[in-house]
Amino acid sequence: DILMTQSPSSLSASVGDRVTITCRASQTISTYLNWYQQRPGKAPKLLMFDASTLQSGVPSRFSGSGSGTDFTLTISSLQPEDFATYYCQQTYSTPYSFGQGTKLELK
Amino acid sequence: EVQLVESGGGLVQPGGSLRLSCAASGFTFSSYAMTWVRQAPGKGLEWISAISGSGGAAYYPDSVKGRFTISRDNSKNTLFLQMNSLRAEDTGIYYCAKVLGRAVAGKPIDYWGQGTLVTVSS
Numbered sequence: 001d002i003l004m005t006q007s008p009s010s011l012s013a014s015v016g017d018r019v020t021i022t023c024r025a026s027q028t029i030s031t032y033l034n035w036y037q038q039r040p041g042k043a044p045k046l047l048m049f050d051a052s053t054l055q056s057g058v059p060s061r062f063s064g065s066g067s068g069t070d071f072t073l074t075i076s077s078l079q080p081e082d083f084a085t086y087y088c089q090q091t092y093s094t095p096y097s098f099g100q101g102t103k104l105e106l107k
Numbered sequence: 108e109v110q111l112v113e114s115g116g117g118l119v120q121p122g123g124s125l126r127l128s129c130a131a132s133g134f135t136f137s138s139y140a141m142t143w144v145r146q147a148p149g150k151g152l153e154w155i156s157a158i159s160g161s162g163g164a165a166y167y168p169d170s171v172k173g174r175f176t177i178s179r180d181n182s183k184n185t186l187f188l189q190m191n192s193l194r195a196e197d198t199g200i201y202y203c204a205k206v207l208g209r210a211v212a213g214k215p216i217d218y219w220g221q222g223t224l225v226t227v228s229s
Contacts, residue, residue, distance in 0.1 A: 034215035043219035091213050095168035098152040
């Protein structure tokens, strides 16, 4: 099974900051990497798939990069609604594992 | 508008069974793979099953293999998850979700239901 490891597990930032979250796979997954945002009490929402393809309707301040085993999600200028938990997921091979999550909190 | 509405959650004793349903609307159900993802209280997401659009292929992690069965009725636009031999560690919110494609392989989840809570406790 592929293990997905996110860093950091939590992050404090301010509105307007640029933040980057990292996701590392235990083996190569090409670009079969997705990012989701989950606000408290809500279902997750797809932000990015295939490592760098922005899902329709997602603001362009979100961007993704990487291939192989190392990936990043960047938010260029944090907005109040971006404070949430972010998860990466690999869909290279089953079981389609998620990272443990990165909680983005307001400083 | 895509809608996914789960039902069937509740309190069940260890060793018991439960069947979750997910009513889908707003898209051609048989054209898309579907999946179940769960989230234990205060914890992260865990992928627990997926099924192709035709229902001919299904996938599970070892944690639920042999205990859980995913199925679908394309004539009724409904997804199911039969859960047997339930354990305390199966407690959590169970999300029904749509995959961005007919096949399971390589595709992300593009729509999620609001989830149904399953509690396994005596």
